[in-house]
Amino acid sequence: MNRPILALTAAIAALLASAAPVTESRQKSAAIDLSTPAGAALAQRKIQCSAIDNVAVTYTFHGEAFARVPGERDRKLFDVEGMNVRQCVTVTDPQRGTGWRLVSRELLLYIDPATGQILREWKNPWTGQTVKVLQTTNDPVNQRPVFPATADSRSTGWRGTINGDTWWDTITVPLFYSNPLAGAYQKQIGGFYHATEMFNFFGKVSELTDPRNPSPAVNVGWVRMADWLPWMEMSGRAGIIYMHAAGRKIDDYSQLPKVMRDAIEQEYPAYRTPPPGDDTRENETSWTLYKKAFPAPAAVQPAGK
DSSP states (O other), X not given: OOOOTTTTOHHHHTTOOOXXXXXXXXXXXXXXXXXXXXXXXXXXXXXXXXXXXXXXXXEEEEEEEEEEOTTSOOEEEEEEEEEEEEEEEEEEETTTEEEEEEEEEEEEEEEOTTTOSBOSEEEOTTTOOEEEOOOEEEOOOOOOOBOSBOTTSOBOOOXXXXXXXXXXXXXXXXEEEEOTTSOTTHHHHXXXXXXXXXXXXXXXXXXXXXXXXXXXXXXXXXXXXESOOGGGOOTTOSOEEEEEEEEEEESXXXXXXXXXXXXXXXXXXXXXXXXXXXXXXXXXXXXXXXHHHSOOXXXXXXXXX
């Protein structure tokens, strides 16, 4: 998904604040005050994972993927089924105080709309070529530690909207970085990856501000606009792929859709649990994943050579 999907890429982490976790033995107290930096920070942690360290939390989502090519009608390509399993751990900094770090892994499956099964091969409607589908298995998708204040000591606050007992928060994450599949002259030839991820989170204020509830129910909407996936082999054709999905935070693994549970049990067993809280690996993307899965093809030689 690509930079992390619901999970929410490292870029999202920069937008979130932090607070100390609650403990399982914490007694009833006043509602969390979202107007304070500490209260807003704790609320954001509860949205993303749990206020209790080392508690696994899973998001699941389902949607569709479309192609947009200049001069053509948008074309549905396939369905998508996704999940992200994560946990939060508390971290401390001598200057910035107590914060937290989110670690996760995410799985995005490309689904045949006619059968509901995972696509293993896909016929490219523009080239006529049948290509092997590489499911998105980004492991890990971790965030940098975040704290109640920014690096320049500015406090962060609640960025969402409240209407009665409903809250929602909108996060837009523009992505632009050197494509790992390109060579040394990316600036000269335009070898950059360009995408935007758009998230909308929703829930009940009464649950979010309840100090006895470490991981309230959350619904999520997700849109991704991006360059073609590398396994589609589009050869630089004009256009983009966009995905539109929605989902929620679930209580346990058994609530995942059957196609996802089967895939995890048969092919991706690591996705039952999040990475360890002290995971130091580099983040995975669709591009780095593809580079590992497929060796570099031979260069195309000039005509006549």
